[in-house]
Amino acid sequence: MPEMIDQIFVLLKHWLMAYVPGTLQPIASAVLSVVPVLIAFPLLFAITTVLERKGLGRMQNRYGPNRVGPFGILQPMADGIKSLTKEDIIPRTADQAVHFLAPVMLVIASFLVYAVLPIGKNMVIANLNTGVLFFFAVGSMVELSVFMAGWSSRSKYSLLGAMRAIAQMISYEMPLVLASVVVIMAAGSLSTVTIVNMQASYTRIWPHWYVFTPWGLTGFVLFMIAATAESNRCPFDMPEGESEIIAGYYIEYSGFKFALFFLGEYLGMFATSAMAITLFLGGWAAPFSFLTWIPSYVWFFAKLLTIIMAFIWIRGTLPRLRMDQLMNFAWKFMLPLSLINIVGAGVWHFMPAGFARWLIVSLLVVVSCALLSRGLRRGKSFYVRTYRFAS
Amino acid sequence: MLGEGILKGLTETARNFLGSYVNKDRLTTVQFPEERLPQIEATRDFPFLVYDGSDWQAGLRCVSCQICEKECPPKCIYIEKSKDKKPDVTGKLQFYPTTFDIDISVCMSCQICVEVCPFDAIKMNVEFEMSSEDRFGGLLLRKEQLAKSNEYYNKIHPTEAAAVDAALAEERAKVEAKARQAAEAKAATPAPVAAPVAGETK
Numbered sequence: 001m002p003e004m005i006d007q008i009f010v011l012l013k014h015w016l017m018a019y020v021p022g023t024l025q026p027i028a029s030a031v032l033s034v035v036p037v038l039i040a041f042p043l044l045f046a047i048t049t050v051l052e053r054k055g056l057g058r059m060q061n062r063y064g065p066n067r068v069g070p071f072g073i074l075q076p077m078a079d080g081i082k083s084l085t086k087e088d089i090i091p092r093t094a095d096q097a098v099h100f101l102a103p104v105m106l107v108i109a110s111f112l113v114y115a116v117l118p119i120g121k122n123m124v125i126a127n128l129n130t131g132v133l134f135f136f137a138v139g140s141m142v143e144l145s146v147f148m149a150g151w152s153s154r155s156k157y158s159l160l161g162a163m164r165a166i167a168q169m170i171s172y173e174m175p176l177v178l179a180s181v182v183v184i185m186a187a188g189s190l191s192t193v194t195i196v197n198m199q200a201s202y203t204r205i206w207p208h209w210y211v212f213t214p215w216g217l218t219g220f221v222l223f224m225i226a227a228t229a230e231s232n233r234c235p236f237d238m239p240e241g242e243s244e245i246i247a248g249y250y251i252e253y254s255g256f257k258f259a260l261f262f263l264g265e266y267l268g269m270f271a272t273s274a275m276a277i278t279l280f281l282g283g284w285a286a287p288f289s290f291l292t293w294i295p296s297y298v299w300f301f302a303k304l305l306t307i308i309m310a311f312i313w314i315r316g317t318l319p320r321l322r323m324d325q326l327m328n329f330a331w332k333f334m335l336p337l338s339l340i341n342i343v344g345a346g347v348w349h350f351m352p353a354g355f356a357r358w359l360i361v362s363l364l365v366v367v368s369c370a371l372l373s374r375g376l377r378r379g380k381s382f383y384v385r386t387y388r389f390a391s
Numbered sequence: 392m393l394g395e396g397i398l399k400g401l402t403e404t405a406r407n408f409l410g411s412y413v414n415k416d417r418l419t420t421v422q423f424p425e426e427r428l429p430q431i432e433a434t435r436d437f438p439f440l441v442y443d444g445s446d447w448q449a450g451l452r453c454v455s456c457q458i459c460e461k462e463c464p465p466k467c468i469y470i471e472k473s474k475d476k477k478p479d480v481t482g483k484l485q486f487y488p489t490t491f492d493i494d495i496s497v498c499m500s501c502q503i504c505v506e507v508c509p510f511d512a513i514k515m516n517v518e519f520e521m522s523s524e525d526r527f528g529g530l531l532l533r534k535e536q537l538a539k540s541n542e543y544y545n546k547i548h549p550t551e552a553a554a555v556d557a558a559l560a561e562e563r564a565k566v567e568a569k570a571r572q573a574a575e576a577k578a579a580t581p582a583p584v585a586a587p588v589a590g591e592t593k
Contacts, residue, residue, distance in 0.1 A: 059404040317400040
C-alpha cells in the first residue's frame with residue numbers, strides 16, 4: 001500500500017496515457033509530466049511569499065501581513081490581482097523587444113531546469129544522463145536575462161544593477177559548480193536520478209547522504225552560500241540593493257512583468273535548493289530507513305521547505321555585503337576551499353573505509369577553512385578614517 | 392573563527408521569531424482601525440474656527456481681520472469680509488466673514504494662523520481621518536465645517552483652551568471695568584449737564 005501511494009502520480013499518468021492514441025503519446029506524456037510542475041512550483045512560490053513576509057515580520061517583532069483572508073494567507077492572491085491590474089509602463093527610450101523578452105526568458109530558464117530534478121521516486125520529467133550539466137548550463141541563462149533587463153531599460157540604475165548582478169552571478173557560478181563536482185565524483189554520474197538512487201540506501205537506520213561526509217558537508221555549505229548569491233538573496237542582494245540602486249535591473253519594470261521577475265527569482269531559488277537536496281540531502285529519500293513508508297515527494301517538499309525556511313532565516317538576520325567583500329569572499333575563500341574540497345573527496349575515494357579517512361579529510365577541510373578565513377582578514381585593521389579634503 | 396557572528400545573529404532572530412509567539416509584549420504594532428493609541432494633548436493638524444455660545448453663526452469669534460489669510464505661507468485660507476457689522480458674543484458690533492474657506496490639501500499645518508490671530512478665533516484641530524473621494528471639493532472646508540464650539544476646543548486641548556478662556560475673560564473684565572469707569576466718570580463730573588442727557592435718552 002505505501003508503495004502505491006508513493007507511486008500514485010506515476011500510476012495516474014500511466015492510466016491516463018492508456019486512453020491516448022499512439023501518435024499523440026509523446027506529446028501527451030510531456031504535457032502530463034510538465035503541467036503538474038508548472039502548477040506546483042508557482043503555487044509553492046505563492047505560499048513562500050506569504051510565509052516569508054510573515055516569518056520576517058516575526059523576526060522583526062511585528063505581525064506581517066494579516067489582513068487578507070484568515071491570518072493573511074490570501075495575500076498572494078491580492079498581490080497577484082494588484083500586479084495584473086497595474087499599468088505596464090515601458091520607458092520610451094527602452095529597447096521594447098528586449099525589455100519585453102527579459103522577464104519571459106527568466107521565467108522560461110527558471111522553469112527549464114525543473115526538467116532534471118527528481119521530485120519523487122520515478123518522478124522526473126527527463127532523466128538526462130547529463131542532468132547536472134544541463135541544470136548548470138540552463139541555469140546560467142538567468143544571467144543573460146538579467147543583463148537583457150538591465151541593458152534594455154536604458155536607466156543608469158538598472159545598468160548598474162545588472163553589472164553587479166552579472167559580476168556576482170558569474171563569480172559564484174564557479175564555487176557552485178565546483179562544490180557539486182565532489183558529488184559527481186562520488187556518484188560517478190551526471191544523472192540526477194542516479195545520484196539520488198546512490199544516496200537512497202541505508203546502513204541500519206542511517207542514510208547514505210553525501211552531506212554526512214566531511215567533503216559532502218563542506219560541499220553542501222559552499223553550495224548553499226553560492227546558491228544564495230546565485231538567486232540574489234540577502235545577504236548577497238546587491239543587484240537589487242533597495243537603499244543604493246533602488247531595485248537594480250528591474251527598476252523599470254512594473255505590473256505583471258515585475259511579478260514575473262519575482263516569480264523567476266523565486267523559481268530559481270527553489271531550483272537551486274532542489275539541486276542541493278538532490279546532490280547532498282538524498283533527494284526524495286527518507287532520512288531514516290523506518291520512515292520510508294512516507295511518500296517520496298512528501299520528503300522532497302519537506303526538505304525543500306526546510307531549505308527555504310533557512311533562506312528566510314538568513315535573510316532576516318544578515319545585512320547586505322559590500323561589493324568588494326562579496327568578491328573577496330567568492331575568489332579568495334569559496335573558490336580555493338571548493339578546490340581543496342575536491343582534493344578531499346579524491347582522498348576519501350582512494351583511502352580504505354574507516355576512521356582514518358574521516359580524520360584526514362576533516363582535518364584537510366577544517367585547517368584550510370581556518371587558514372583561508374585568516375587570509376580574508378589579513379591587512380584589515382580598523383582605524384578612524386581621515387578625510388583629506390573635508391576638514 | 393569565520394561565521395561566529397553569523398551564528399550569533401541567527402540565534403537572535405530565532406529568539407525574536409519564537410518569542411513573538413510566546414510573549415505578546417514583543418509585538419508593539421498597534422492594529423490601527425481596531426485599536427488606537429490615546430491621542431497626546433499637543434496633537435494638531437488642521438485649523439478650525441472657534442465660536443462661543445450655542446449658535447455658530449452668532450458666536451463666531453472671527454472678525455474677518457484677514458491677518459491669517461495674509462500670513463498663511465501656502466495661502467490656503469480664503470476670507471471674504473462682510474460689508475455690514477453684527478454684534479458679537481459680547482454685544483459689540485463687529486465685521487464677520489461671509490466666506491471662510493481653508494483648503495486642507497494645501498494647508499501645511501504650520502499653525503502660523505493660530506499664532507497671529509489676535510482674537511483667539513482660529514485653533515488647531517485633531518481630526519485626521521479626512522479622506523474624501525472628491526479630490527478638490529472634499530478637501531476644501533467651508534465656514535460651517537470649520538466652525539467648532541468652544542466646548543469642543545476645551546475637550547481636545549484642555550490646558551491650552553483653559554488658558555485662552557482665562558485670558559479672554561480677563562480681557563473682557565478689563566474692558567467692562569474700563570467702560571464702567573468711563574460711565575462713572577461721565578456721570579460724576581458734568582452733573583448739571585448730565586440730567587438733560589439722561590432725560591434725552593428716555
